[in-house]
Amino acid sequence: MREGLMMDDYPLSLTRIVERAEQFSPGRRVAFRRPDGSVGHTSFGEGIARARRLASALAELGIGAGDAVATLLFNQPEHLELYFALPAMGAVLHTLNPRLHHEELSFIVNDAQDRAIIVDETLLAVFEAFHPARSFEHVIVVRAGDDPLPEGYVDFEALIASAAPMSWPAEDELRAAAMCYTSGTTGRPKGVVYSHRALALHSLMGALPDLMDISRRDVILPVVPMFHANAWGLIYTAALIGSGLVLPGPRLDAESVLDLFESERVTMSAGVPTVWMAILQALDAEPDRWDLGSITRMIVGGAAPSKGMMRGFDRHGLRLIQGWGMTETSPLGSVSRPGLELEDASEEELVDDRVRQGIACPLVEIRGRRDDGELIPWDDAAMGELEVRGPWVARAYHGGQGADKFTEDGWFRTGDVVCINALGNLRICDRSKDLIKSGGEWISSVDLENLLMSHPDVAEAAVIAMPDERWGERPLAVVVVRAGATVEADALREHLAREYAKWQLPDRFEFVSEIPRTATGKFKKTALRELFVSQTV
Ligand code: AMP
Numbered sequence: 001m002r003e004g005l006m007m008d009d010y011p012l013s014l015t016r017i018v019e020r021a022e023q024f025s026p027g028r029r030v031a032f033r034r035p036d037g038s039v040g041h042t043s044f045g046e047g048i049a050r051a052r053r054l055a056s057a058l059a060e061l062g063i064g065a066g067d068a069v070a071t072l073l074f075n076q077p078e079h080l081e082l083y084f085a086l087p088a089m090g091a092v093l094h095t096l097n098p099r100l101h102h103e104e105l106s107f108i109v110n111d112a113q114d115r116a117i118i119v120d121e122t123l124l125a126v127f128e129a130f131h132p133a134r135s136f137e138h139v140i141v142v143r144a145g146d147d148p149l150p151e152g153y154v155d156f157e158a159l160i161a162s163a164a165p166m167s168w169p170a171e172d173e174l175r176a177a178a179m180c181y182t183s184g185t186t187g188r189p190k191g192v193v194y195s196h197r198a199l200a201l202h203s204l205m206g207a208l209p210d211l212m213d214i215s216r217r218d219v220i221l222p223v224v225p226m227f228h229a230n231a232w233g234l235i236y237t238a239a240l241i242g243s244g245l246v247l248p249g250p251r252l253d254a255e256s257v258l259d260l261f262e263s264e265r266v267t268m269s270a271g272v273p274t275v276w277m278a279i280l281q282a283l284d285a286e287p288d289r290w291d292l293g294s295i296t297r298m299i300v301g302g303a304a305p306s307k308g309m310m311r312g313f314d315r316h317g318l319r320l321i322q323g324w325g326m327t328e329t330s331p332l333g334s335v336s337r338p339g340l341e342l343e344d345a346s347e348e349e350l351v352d353d354r355v356r357q358g359i360a361c362p363l364v365e366i367r368g369r370r371d372d373g374e375l376i377p378w379d380d381a382a383m384g385e386l387e388v389r390g391p392w393v394a395r396a397y398h399g400g401q402g403a404d405k406f407t408e409d410g411w412f413r414t415g416d417v418v419c420i421n422a423l424g425n426l427r428i429c430d431r432s433k434d435l436i437k438s439g440g441e442w443i444s445s446v447d448l449e450n451l452l453m454s455h456p457d458v459a460e461a462a463v464i465a466m467p468d469e470r471w472g473e474r475p476l477a478v479v480v481v482r483a484g485a486t487v488e489a490d491a492l493r494e495h496l497a498r499e500y501a502k503w504q505l506p507d508r509f510e511f512v513s514e515i516p517r518t519a520t521g522k523f524k525k526t527a528l529r530e531l532f533v534s535q536t537v
Helices: 014-024 044-060 077-088 102-112 122-135 158-162 196-206 229-241 254-263 272-283 307-315 347-354 445-453 489-495 525-536
Strands: 029-033 040-044 067-074 092-095 116-120 140-141 154-155 176-182 192-194 219-220 244-247 270-272 297-300 320-325 332-337 358-360 365-369 384-389 411-421 426-431 435-438 441-444 458-467 473-479 508-511
Touching: 014 044, 014 196, 014 411, 029 077, 029 122, 029 254, 040 044, 040 411, 044 077, 044 158, 067 102, 077 092, 077 176, 077 219, 077 229, 077 244, 092 270, 102 122, 102 176, 102 192, 116 122, 122 140, 140 158, 176 196, 176 229, 192 196, 196 229, 196 332, 219 254, 229 244, 229 297, 229 320, 254 272, 272 297, 272 307, 272 320, 272 435, 307 320, 307 347, 320 358, 358 441, 426 458, 435 458, 435 473, 441 445, 445 458, 445 473, 445 489, 458 525, 489 508
Parallel strands: 029 244, 067 092, 067 116, 092 176, 116 140, 140 154, 219 244, 219 270, 270 297, 297 320, 473 508
Antiparallel strands: 029 040, 176 192, 320 332, 332 358, 358 426, 365 384, 384 411, 411 426, 435 441, 458 473
């Protein structure tokens, strides 16, 4: 009588989550902002009914089990329908970040072997810049108006209108449900493939009180884009629990978001520090303009929030709660919430605790490792690279890329350098990966350096992250000009613009005679950072 198999091996799949939303919360409201600024309302019931028809239509087009389908969409109802339809029909939801350079997007869709793509009409220019490199079998367009579509494109609405609802096929929890690419330190982006099991468990875990504390009474507005790491799990958690959703569409300026907070009685939201910074400035400028009494917490993650920002929101009676995560961790890895041990702590001690990255989610294991391979003690002083493992942490990248990011005993190497205190609370102190995070999006300093050094007038170049109040970090290029040559910053910027999006280009170029190097010959970026940060202050 001791066999575990006497319990049902019920599949942990997104199909179960979609069916639960359909049965238990069909009337739960989904508000959305249209591109023209107006606000509309639909429901889980309506969205899933459309998702079933969409799935049949996609199957008619030949999309089957395991096929990746790309999306180039904002946080909008059609994206929600695809979040439901693709995994439930056995296909793979592959969300694309429209802000990437077209070369990068081109690489990503080729690597993922996407068979079809669903594009918002307003993003057709982005799509057309990269698609010749890969001819999709089907290009499906979500139209905003009645303008006729170019030859060969399929109308999303026409597709749904002509199809019968699909009965979901039997599921396998280990099958791929979604994928998302992450920018690497060097080289090309790497694909993270999420299983149904990982996302189903992640959805459940995200609702825990010590994590995002999500209930049926919540109305969630994800400012975080639905193309960024599964919108931090909020979509599937909302469907599982039965919370309302508000999808802000393309308008993510502070005023538009705050208007929705008020009109839709939003209770929780989530976004990167740059978004919150803009919102805080708007609130500081007009503290009485919005009634935000419904909001109980706002999750900040993707980059480190400052104490000043936390305190700034405290002054408006709004609570920022920090989470740490990665595309490779689905993304929730840890959340920072004070425990009982801080019951008698002063305000200052509480803020010190809130800017830490927090305690690992249940079932996520953490450890810190020094360069020499030794594990660090949990004394909040020793520093080491954070390694994690758990049921929603990647074990490999798509196509076996980046195998060095995984240890032999199955842990994922995050590239974040941390201290861990006796309670297991993380504090990120540095980054071992050579990347810059601007407004929640990555810029690879190594790739920028290589391209700069391919310029005929450049002898050496190092790119470093400079602290920036609005964007978190911005790139600064330190350049040694080749002997006898002269070159202007604008010419270098133009050279980089051929492969990089505008927001990825360095704001500043500093010309020096020599770049300091470490004993092993690498650029000494810490020295450069100290030099230029102190010059700025
Ligand atoms: P991504 O895969 O684009 O979500 O980026 C993940 C990386 O963002 C992490 O490895 C960290 O370097 C950084 N990050 C995420 N959350 C935080 C946070 N709360 N504080 C500091 N850095 C963060």
